[in-house]
Amino acid sequence: MIASFPILISVAAEDAGKRLDQFLAIVFDRVSRARVQEMIAAGKILVNDSPAKASLKLRGGERISVLGEAKRASLKAVAEEIPLDIVYEDDDLAVINKPAGMMVHAGAGATDDARNRGTLVNALLHHLGSLSGVGGELRPGIVHRLDKETSGLIVVAKKKKPAD
Numbered sequence: 635m636i637a638s639f640p641i642l643i644s645v646a647a648e649d650a651g652k653r654l655d656q657f658l659a660i661v662f663d664r665v666s667r668a669r670v671q672e673m674i675a676a677g678k679i680l681v682n683d684s685p686a687k688a689s690l691k692l693r694g695g696e697r698i699s700v701l702g703e704a705k706r707a708s709l710k711a712v713a714e715e716i717p718l719d720i721v722y723e724d725d726d727l728a729v730i731n732k733p734a735g736m737m738v739h740a741g742a743g744a745t746d747d748a749r750n751r752g753t754l755v756n757a758l759l760h761h762l763g764s765l766s767g768v769g770g771e772l773r774p775g776i777v778h779r780l781d782k783e784t785s786g787l788i789v790v791a792k793k794k795k796p797a798d
Contacts, residue, residue: 639702647694654681655688658698678702711740716757726793728762730754734785739776758790766791 649657655674659667671688673679680699681690719731732738732754739755758765758775765775775790 641700643698645692645694645696649692650694652692654686654690654692657692711755711759713759714756715760718757718761721787728790728792730788730790732780732785732788734783737782738779762792766794
């Protein structure tokens with residue numbers, strides 16, 4: 635994200651009225667507003683040497699100190715008892731009817747729980763016990779995916795290579 639910390643920023647008079655998070659997302663044009671909000675919540679951004687809220691309305695003349703990036707917890711795949719619509723299954727693969735609204739694997743989310751819970755991979759780990767390592771630790775058995783809001787059939791590899 636940013637090269638070295640701390641970063642000191644003076645708020646100009648013409649920036650008065652802007653929210654702190656919006657202002658910083660503009661200053662650091664390659665950093666999302668959500669990421670800025672995480673940094674503020676983690677206490678990595680101070681205004682006039684004090685913690686502030688993302689919604690703080692700037693007046694102009696403030697000193698903003700960016701102390702570092704907020705550390706996000708690692709993503710993980712964990713078995714969860716979530717109902718699955720298994721359309722087909724054999725020793726090598728399974729075909730699942732994924733509902734709209736379910737993420738295929740851990741990823742986006744405002745909280746660590748939202749980023750890691752309720753995924754198709756988590757449900758598969760619970761129902762099938764193990765999956766192929768083809769997609770790595772975070773996406774085991776996933777050979778293709780569907781967007782969160784897309785429903786449809788998804789093929790999952792149970793083994794790395796079909797039995798002869």
